[in-house]
Amino acid sequence: MTTASSYIACQDCDALYHERRLDRGEVARCRRCGALLYRARSGGLANAVALTLTAAICFVIANAFPLLGFKLEGRVQENILLTGVLELWHAGMWSLAVLVFLASIGAPALRIAGLLYVLVPLQLGRSAPGLRAALRYLQYLRPWSMVEVYMLGLLVAIVKLSQLATIVSGTALYAFVALMLALAAADAVLEPRQLWQRLRALAPA
Ligand SMILES: [Zn+2]
Structure with missing residues (x-):
């Protein structure tokens, strides 16, 4: 996973997303391929x-x-x-x-x-x-x-x-x-x- 300022790229398909704060227990997945982007810990x-x-x-x-x-x-x-x-x-x-x-x-x-x-x-x-x-x-x-x-x-x-x-x-x-x-x-x-x-x-x- 590559991060640059508030952007995050999917490690599997390179789709680019705006990073947003997650609540406890939430996970962010790629909309295109479903890969895990990041999780709230x-x-x-x-x-x-x-x-x-x-x-x-x-x-x-x-x-x-x-x-x-x-x-x-x-x-x-x-x-x-x-x-x-x-x-x-x-x-x-x-x-x-x-x-x-x-x-x-x-x-x-x-x-x-x-x-x-x-x-x-x-x-x-x-x-x-x-x-x-x-x-x-x-x-x-x-x-x-x-x-x-x-x-x-x-x-x-x-x-x-x-x-x-x-x-x-x-x-x-x-x-x-x-x-x-x-x-x-x-x-x-x-x-x-x-x-x-x-x-x-x-x-x-
Ligand atoms: Zn993806």
Whole structure:
């Protein structure tokens, strides 16, 4: 969706409309093709800040505490989130190690930091250097943060390995689930259009 002053263009068919204020729960659809133009979300920004802060706390816990433990013949081996990446690296699968690191740790960390950098000043009505660039970079980064895919991989591993050893779920596993839910919820309440509007109101270009 492209916005320019009070006009809004349909992302699917490029029809141009005058933007108007919506009441709570209302959505604006394209008259020509029926695509969603925008929706009214009051309090979306405050909720997004709260959810992103939750995600940041969960991210720290998910990285600092044991993720999974394997109990086999009396021995318990605990692994943290980074263990898998290091194991891949030591096994000589460097490109896969880098990819797993980026998708499970690097990109989510950058994304949470970027979201906080953009959302907190906007919520407080303040400007910060490079806000526009940060907002653009967040949109590019979104597909690279694949916490959900990593979670799915973890679940498959747990089911497969549970036949060989006793699996002990660690604190980080619960934090990782909460991180996934908090990030998905922040995405659901975030309306990029609302962010750009706030940004324009702060520093008219
Ligand atoms: Zn349309």
